[in-house]
Amino acid sequence: NAGVTQTPKFRILKIGQSMTLQCAQDMNHNYMYWYRQDPGMGLKLIYYSVGAGITDKGEVPNGYNVSRSTTEDFPLRLELAAPSQTSVYFCASSPMGAGTDTQYFGPGTRLTVL
Amino acid sequence: GENVEQHPSTLSVQEGDSAVIKCTYSDSASNYFPWYKQELGKGPQLIIDIRSNVGEKKDQRIAVTLNKTAKHFSLHITETQPEDSAVYFCAASNYGQNFVFGPGTRLSVLP
Numbered sequence: 553n554a555g556v557t558q559t560p561k562f563r564i565l566k567i568g569q570s571m572t573l574q575c576a577q578d579m580n581h582n583y584m585y586w587y588r589q590d591p592g593m594g595l596k597l598i599y600y601s602v603g604a605g606i607t608d609k610g611e612v613p614n615g616y617n618v619s620r621s622t623t624e625d626f627p628l629r630l631e632l633a634a635p636s637q638t639s640v641y642f643c644a645s646s647p648m649g650a651g652t653d654t655q656y657f658g659p660g661t662r663l664t665v666l
Numbered sequence: 667g668e669n670v671e672q673h674p675s676t677l678s679v680q681e682g683d684s685a686v687i688k689c690t691y692s693d694s695a696s697n698y699f700p701w702y703k704q705e706l707g708k709g710p711q712l713i714i715d716i717r718s719n720v721g722e723k724k725d726q727r728i729a730v731t732l733n734k735t736a737k738h739f740s741l742h743i744t745e746t747q748p749e750d751s752a753v754y755f756c757a758a759s760n761y762g763q764n765f766v767f768g769p770g771t772r773l774s775v776l777p
Contacts, residue, residue, distance in 0.1 A: 583762050584747070584767065587767075592770075593769060593770070594672075594755055594767040594768055594769040594770050595755065595757075595765075595767040596767070596769075597764060597765055597766070599761065600764070600765075602730035602762075602763070608763075608764075610764060611667070611764075611766065642709050642710070644709075646762055648761070653698045653700070653715070653759065653761075653762045654700070654715065655700070655710050655712065655765070656712075657709035657710050657711070658709055659708065659709050660708075660709050
């Protein structure tokens with residue numbers, strides 16, 4: 553198993569540009585999450601999904617959109633990039649409903665908006 | 667909504683000593699409390715977790731205690747080693763939804 557994979561690893565955007573951060577997991581987990589981590593800070597939940605076709609807002613959803621058309625993929629969309637979105641983005645998945653809440657994290661995407 | 671506080675923000679211990687990190691949460695509906703270790707440039711990795719129906723859990727040198735009444739839980743690391751140096755995060759969630767993380771504790775184990 554590859555676990556949770558994220559692409560790209562690094563990206564620099566100009567203000568106003570858009571992009572999609574990709575996240576995929578091959579563990580057949582039903583729950584998936586997107587977090588951002590600002591320098592020296594904890595993780596903030598952006599969006600999460602409890603299954604294909606179902607998404608919900610976390611603590612900091614403004615400026616982002618998500619979709620979950622398959623169990624495996626959970627892309628995060630930034631429509632109009634702003635400097636405040638400079639951060640490291642982590643995707644995670646969890647086999648909720650299988651007796652554990654454990655989250656498995658991807659390696660992260662480092663995004664800089666200039 | 668849920669709010670998680672974590673103390674201390676930095677902690678330095680001598681190799682072989684114990685380290686204790688404490689977290690408090692606000693939402694009594696939270697029922698799952700994981701601890702993560704994050705090394706530089708990597709994603710968080712679960713090291714131990716506890717559910718609200720358990721008061722204590724231990725895994726070798728690592729233990730977590732939970733006090734539901736006081737709404738706080740703690741991470742205990744005994745016989746610390748240099749490789750324990752990292753940032754540690756606590757978190758709280760309700761049935762795997764809406765995880766809220768603490769701000770983190772930077773642990774340094776001095777040889």
